[in-house]
Amino acid sequence: MFVSLVSFFMVFLILFSTTAFSLMISTNESTVVPRLKGYYSYDQLTTLLQQLHSQYPTIFTYYSIGKTYEGRDIWVIQLENTQSTKQNKTAVLYIGGMHGNEPLGSETVIYSMKAFTENYTMAYVNQSFTEQIRHIIDNVTLYFIPMINPDGIEAGTRKNSQANQCPFGAALYCGVDLNRNFPYAWDKLDEYPFQYRFGHWNAQTFKDHPIMFLMSKFPTLFFPTTIKYPLGDIEVFVPFLKGGHYRGPAPLSEKETQAIDSFVANHSISLAVDYHTPGEKILFPWYSSRDPSPDDAKLRAIASNLSSINGYELMQGADWYLTAGCIMDYLYTKYNILPFTIELGSLKHPGDFMSKNRIHDICETHILVNLCLAEHALI
Numbered sequence: 001m002f003v004s005l006v007s008f009f010m011v012f013l014i015l016f017s018t019t020a021f022s023l024m025i026s027t028n029e030s031t032v033v034p035r036l037k038g039y040y041s042y043d044q045l046t047t048l049l050q051q052l053h054s055q056y057p058t059i060f061t062y063y064s065i066g067k068t069y070e071g072r073d074i075w076v077i078q079l080e081n082t083q084s085t086k087q088n089k090t091a092v093l094y095i096g097g098m099h100g101n102e103p104l105g106s107e108t109v110i111y112s113m114k115a116f117t118e119n120y121t122m123a124y125v126n127q128s129f130t131e132q133i134r135h136i137i138d139n140v141t142l143y144f145i146p147m148i149n150p151d152g153i154e155a156g157t158r159k160n161s162q163a164n165q166c167p168f169g170a171a172l173y174c175g176v177d178l179n180r181n182f183p184y185a186w187d188k189l190d191e192y193p194f195q196y197r198f199g200h201w202n203a204q205t206f207k208d209h210p211i212m213f214l215m216s217k218f219p220t221l222f223f224p225t226t227i228k229y230p231l232g233d234i235e236v237f238v239p240f241l242k243g244g245h246y247r248g249p250a251p252l253s254e255k256e257t258q259a260i261d262s263f264v265a266n267h268s269i270s271l272a273v274d275y276h277t278p279g280e281k282i283l284f285p286w287y288s289s290r291d292p293s294p295d296d297a298k299l300r301a302i303a304s305n306l307s308s309i310n311g312y313e314l315m316q317g318a319d320w321y322l323t324a325g326c327i328m329d330y331l332y333t334k335y336n337i338l339p340f341t342i343e344l345g346s347l348k349h350p351g352d353f354m355s356k357n358r359i360h361d362i363c364e365t366h367i368l369v370n371l372c373l374a375e376h377a378l379i
C-alpha cells in the first residue's frame with residue numbers, strides 16, 4: 001500500500017521524456033483494432049496471433065503454455081527463422097502483463113512482436129532496420145509472452161483471478177500477485193516481514209519512526225500470517241485500488257507461475273525483460289538483497305545500452321525497493337538468465353491518463369530497446 005501510494009504520487013513529479021521514432025509497424029496490415037483505451041484485449045491478441053501466423057508461417061508460431069483460472073490460454077509466440085542452419089541458438093524472452101492493471105507492458109511486447117515479424121519480410125521502415133531484424137531472427141530465437149496474466153488484463157487488476165480463502169476472498173481479496181509467487185527469496189517475507197512490505201524504507205528510517213520501529217519488532221502482531229490469507233499483506237485497503245501484493249499460499253502455487261516455470265526450464269534462454277509500469281527505470285538483480293549480484297558489471301553494461309535508447313534511469317532492483325519472490329531473481333538464480341525489468345512511463349494507470357499517441361511513442365521506442373537486447377544475445 002505504502003509502496004503503491006508513494007509510486008502513485010511520485011509520478012506527478014517526474015517529467016516524461018521519450019523520443020518519438022518514425023512509425024515502425026504497418027498501419028493497414030491488421031484488421032484488429034485495439035480497444036478504445038488503446039490496449040489490446042485478450043481476444044484481440046488471440047485474433048492478431050492467428051493473423052500473423054497465417055501471414056508469416058515460416059517465422060511466426062504460437063502456442064499455449066497453460067490455462068488461467070478463468071480458462072484463458074497463456075500464449076507464447078516463437079519468432080525464428082525455422083530454415084536457418086545455425087546450431088545451438090540462444091533465446092531472448094519478452095514478458096508483459098504480469099500485473100493486469102499495467103497494460104502498457106503487455107502492449108509494448110505486442111508492438112515489438114508485430115514490428116519484428118512484419119519488418120522481417122518487408123521494409124516498412126527502411127532496409128537497414130529490416131536487415132537488423134533479419135540478422136536477429138536468423139540467429140536468435142525470440143519468445144514473447146505478452147499476457148502472462150490475461151485474467152488480470154481483462155479485469156484490470158494487478159493480481160490473477162485465483163480466489164483467496166479469507167472472508168470475502170473471492171470478491172474483495174481475489175487473486176495472487178504473480179510477481180511475489182516465484183520461489184527465490186519467497187520466505188524472506190517471513191524472516192523480514194516488515195522490511196519486505198515497506199521496501200523503500202531502510203533500517204535507519206525504522207529507527208527514526210518509533211511506531212514503525214515498534215511494528216518492525218513485533219511484525220506478527222501487526223501482520224498475521226500471509227501464508228493462507230492475504231490480510232497480512234495490507235490487503236485491507238488495496239482492493240479498492242485493484243492492487244494487493246499477496247504472494248500466495250506457497251511458491252509457484254499459481255497456474256500462471258507454474259506455466260512460466262516449466263516453459264523456461266525447457267528452453268535455452270540467455271536474456272529476458274519483463275515490462276511493468278511506472279517509473280521510467282531499468283532494473284536488474286538483485287531485487288531481494290541490496291548486495292551486488294555476481295554479474296553486476298555485465299548487467300549494468302547492458303542496462304546502460306538500453307538506457308541510451310529510452311533515457312530511463314538504471315539501478316539494481318533492491319535499490320528502488322526490496323521485493324521477495326519476484327520473477328527476476330528467480331530467472332537469474334535458477335536459470336542463469338540475465339533479466340531486466342523495465343518500468344514504463346510515468347503514470348500508474350496509463351490508460352486512464354495517457355493519450356493514444358503517447359502509448360504509441362513508448363511502444364515504438366521499446367521496439368528499438370527490444371532489438372538492442374536481442375543483439376546482446378549474439379555478443
Ligand SMILES: [Zn+2]
Binds near residue numbers: 098099102276277
Ligand atoms: Zn508491475
